[in-house]
Amino acid sequence: MTSSAFDIAILGAGPVGRVLALMLARVAPDPARIALLAGAAPAPVTPAAAVPAADPRVLAMNHGSRVLLESLHAWPERSADIRNIHVSQRGRLGRTLIQNTDFGVPQLGSVVAYSGLYARLDECVAASGVTVLSGPPAQIGRQDADGVRIQQGDAELLCQVAVQSDGAGATDVRRDYDQHAVLTTAHATLPRRGWAWERFTSEGPLALLPHPQTPDAYSVVWCAAPDRAAELAALDNAAFSQALSQAFGDRLGRLSSHAPRHVFPLALSARRAQVHGRVAAIGNAAQTLHPVAGQGLNLGLRDAARLAQTLTPWLAHPAGNPGAALAEFAQARHIDRFITAGLTDLMPRAFATGLAPVEHACGLALLGMDLASPLRAPLAQHLLQGFRA
Ligand SMILES: Cc1cc2nc3c(=O)[nH]c(=O)nc-3n(C[C@H](O)[C@H](O)[C@H](O)COP(=O)(O)OP(=O)(O)OC[C@H]3O[C@@H](n4cnc5c(N)ncnc54)[C@H](O)[C@@H]3O)c2cc1C
Incomplete structure (x- = not known):
């Protein structure tokens, strides 16, 4: 077993995890102390989704998301x-x-195409100085005053903050459409x-x-x-x-x-709390929405942007406890998550009642x-x- 220590470990290298990694790399004193764990999903929703380069999704990105991605030089060539x-x-x-x-x-x-965005983010991450760890799906383990332990195959990591961006695990609230x-x-x-x-x-x-x-x-x-x-x-x-x-x-x-x-x-699936101790969930790992209004990734990018913003002061002195920054993050994201998930949940149901009035x-x-x-x-x-x- 190998063991290494990081300030922040990001589990899941989809678009949301990658954007967070890029934003943190810009403010971290040492970007190599940010780990991006790029394990494959254990059970992909479609065979194509197992390979991001072949993912057939196209994504409607709002103005705010475009500005964010452009500021990271991550806007794909074709849109x-x-x-x-x-x-x-x-x-x-x-x-x-x-x-x-x-x-x-x-x-x-x-x-933009999911595959095109993914490829562009991949290039940006490779140039960012962040440590990318490919391997089997990572698992979050025990957390205590020393940090959070993460298992990826035979390797164990210790990090001060773990971020779940693996697109899974949001099961507190669930609606199957x-x-x-x-x-x-x-x-x-x-x-x-x-x-x-x-x-x-x-x-x-x-x-x-x-x-x-x-x-x-x-x-x-x-x-x-x-x-x-x-x-x-x-x-x-x-x-x-x-x-x-x-x-x-x-x-x-x-x-x-x-x-x-x-x-x-x-399906709609969401976590009630976005933060548990030193672990934060963002993007689809925090909430997976019906695609009716094209909001899932837009919302996930706002999660990533806010988390990077709230962690920035702590990252200058990562020996300190990140609890206050993470609590601030969860509070700041509450209304946006609630409204966006509520609207996208309401729309398909309201229009499909089958009741004429x-x-x-x-x-x-x-x-x-x-x-x-x-x-x-x-x-x-x-x-x-x-x-x-
Ligand atoms: C049909 C459809 C249309 C959509 N249209 C839009 C749209 O127009 N606009 C919009 O904003 N959103 C849209 N969405 C939603 C959007 O696709 C998602 O919100 C977005 O992909 C979420 O990104 P993510 O990075 O959080 O998760 P994902 O894209 O799911 O990425 C998670 C990554 O983590 C990896 N992973 C999984 N488990 C582990 C593990 N244990 N360890 C390490 N890595 C792991 C996975 O392999 C994957 O690469 C649509 C969704 C669908 C299904």
């Missing part, structure tokens, strides 16, 4: 801007249109550059985002009951394209899809939001930019 977001409900009145001009910004957000997301790419006969679409159907939400890697193509996230998702995933290309066009409507002309389809199960009320709410910008602005502001620390 697609969103200038207009069209939200509607199939079979009901009401839609809302959110435009960049409403907020006086060049774009409302941008779409009984929905899976089908991910694929589609082409439209009448593409509209810079537009993203969110359509609520009785089966679940359907989102079309401008594709970061293929101009005039759309990344499709289609949420439906598990049986229906399996059925959609198994259709031949022609039948799937037809079903997609039918569910989405004709706003983009005819949709056709010839790309592979991937299925992700959807409820659905109609939702449609009117969207219509009302479109007409009354004071109502719409705070929601959009929160979803697009998030709370600022």
Whole structure:
């Protein structure tokens, strides 16, 4: 058994763990005393997700996330801007249109590929001076006044602060939506550059985002009951394209899809407390959200940014107890987590009740939001930019 000591150990090298490592590397007196443990997930949600370079997800990043990633030189080479977001409900009145001009910004957000972001972060981390430890999945062990013990295969680490960013373990609050997301790419006969679409159907939400890697193509996230998702995933290309066009409507002309389809199960899971002693959880390890409003990674990056900020003074003298800094972190993140998880939990359920009056009320709410910008602005502001620390 080998043993080594670090100031901070970050378990899980997904986008959130990597961003935290980069932010800490900038302020740490010795970045090599930050360890990033890049173990593979024990049970990936899809076979593709086992290999980040092949992960099929595309991610809508809000303005705040883009600014953060750009400041770390970690913004991927390829991205697609969103200038207009069209939200509607199939079979009901009401839609809302959110435009960049409403907020006086060049774009409302941008779409990046998970794989592209991961690759760019990988390059940045390699140049940051942080110690990257690859190996089997790491486990957090005992913590006491000396620090926290972490096991990675045969190696044992002692660190003063451990950060869980392994995308797992948030089990205090759990809601199974009984929905899976089908991910694929589609082409439209009448593409509209810079537009993203969110359509609520009785089966679940359907989102079309401008594709970061293929101009005039759309990344499709289609949420439906598990049986229906399996059925959609198994259709031949022609039948799937037809079903997609039918569910989405004709706003983009005819949709056709010839790309592979991937299925992700959807659930809300969250920890009540983000900090236990010297261990903090961030990103999906703290809360995994329904992807309906594209908020999971945006929220996770705000976790990482706030944790780096609160740990900075302590990191100058890491022999001291980090308890006060970690408690401050947990308190500062409480409202943002609560609101973002609450909104993304509410939306798919409210639009999928199957009860006409409820659905109609939702449609009117969207219509009302479109007409009354004071109502719409705070929601959009929160979803697009998030709370600022
Ligand atoms: C279909 C879909 C669409 C989405 N769309 C959006 C969107 O548009 N916008 C948005 O903001 N979010 C979106 N999300 C959410 C987003 O993908 C996640 O919030 C984000 O990937 C979380 O990043 P993370 O680094 O916390 O966790 P992960 O991305 O899960 O990374 C965790 C890493 O830790 C590693 N690991 C696991 N266990 C261990 C261990 N024991 N030891 C060491 N390492 C370990 C894993 O291999 C993995 O690399 C979407 C999610 C889905 C499913």
